[in-house]
Amino acid sequence: MSDSSPSLRQALLRSDPRFSRYTPLERILHFDDFNTGLHGWQGYFPDYDGWEDYPGRYQPVDSVMQAVEKARKDTAMRVDRKLPFGPRAVPMLSSLTSWDVGSAGGLTGTYALKVPTLPVAGSKVFAQKRLGSPWRGKFRVETWFCFKAEASDFKLGETDIRALYLTFDVMDLHHVQPDGQSPRRWWPALRYHNAEEGRLVRRWQANIGSEGVKDGPWEYLSDGNQDLGYNRAATKYQWNYLRFTFDLDRREYVDFHCHGKEFDVQGRRHDPVPPLEGWRTGTDKCPGLVGTGFGIEAENNKRCYLYLDGVVVSATES
Amino acid sequence: MKTIHTAPLELLSHRANGSFMTEPHEAGWADEALAVAYVREMAGPAPLLVLRAQISADGARWIDHPASPLHVRQPGGASLALSQFGNWLRLAGEVSGGPPEPASACVIDLYWVLKG
Known part of the structure; x- marks a missing residue:
């Protein structure tokens, strides 16, 4: 076999119609084909009721009724x-x-996972799945996706979608830290800034220094410009491929590919400025967490939809 | 084995006198849909929450499902079972008999429990 021949593993993956459009790392952790259910992708719900679990570090964990009251006022x-x-x-x-x-x-079969917003400007909705990675190597998420505004007004709606998101909440395992080093938490995340105030932006951003996993502030990638496939009618769906890889041990980005373009993200890190404090910096109760979120944000008072079909998550052991 | 999914439509939702609709939900894969309403609180002289299932072919134009609507007059739980509904589902709510707006007449949690 020549050097250019695919390995047996590659050949098997490429001849399998389920996997031939993905490039998974050595261990496939989950393959979510939404013809057989939601596969654990759930609506995002923040923490609450931390008063007794986090004495002295109460901020910002509230009881459910306190959280409701705060959210109503703000x-x-x-x-x-x-x-x-x-x-x-x-x-x-x-x-x-x-x-x-x-x-x-x-894309395959009858169903895809849909993440909808409310018909409210600024509505931001995520589908979330929380995995505990047993290894400290590379972690890769791949998906095929499309996005649309609600077709009820018969308009294209491209500028009604403010942004798409791929966010992570990542925590170190507790038993593999070098002596004297505390386990760390970090938030690699990507945002496709699609439109703002009626004009298309169409540029990728990364979460570099923020202390919030889903709210930025965001930094534009220097090579982040990209026209994704949206198509020319409100109900013509065009699927795009995305792949994002980061390193759990080095805590940095490895690669990011979307719709035929490789972006220069290698070595990027998420170092919150100012550094996280107290409860937010802790990995208590979540060692080894890799929480993945796919999200979409509405620009106007119109529902926006992100569709996924499907999702492959893979990892290397080291 | 069947697939089952519980979708939270409204949580700790304060509703005053007037009408409201839940967000559209696609459930074409399910053979049965159970709307479950938990009424946490009610207030006002004669509070009444009426919940009606609605269906749609396109997610935009809605018609009433033939199932009889739910009438809820006191805190507790109630459910509405549907077996023939197509794909798009939502609940249309009508609140009356509560205190003057904007005070809430009821605080509710609403779910679709889907199986198929």
């Missing part, structure tokens, strides 16, 4: 602190069904 509250009380938009299995074409179906 509509601009951060996503990872705001309890989503009242009407909710939650992930669901969608057949991509609309008035004109009927059911478009998913």
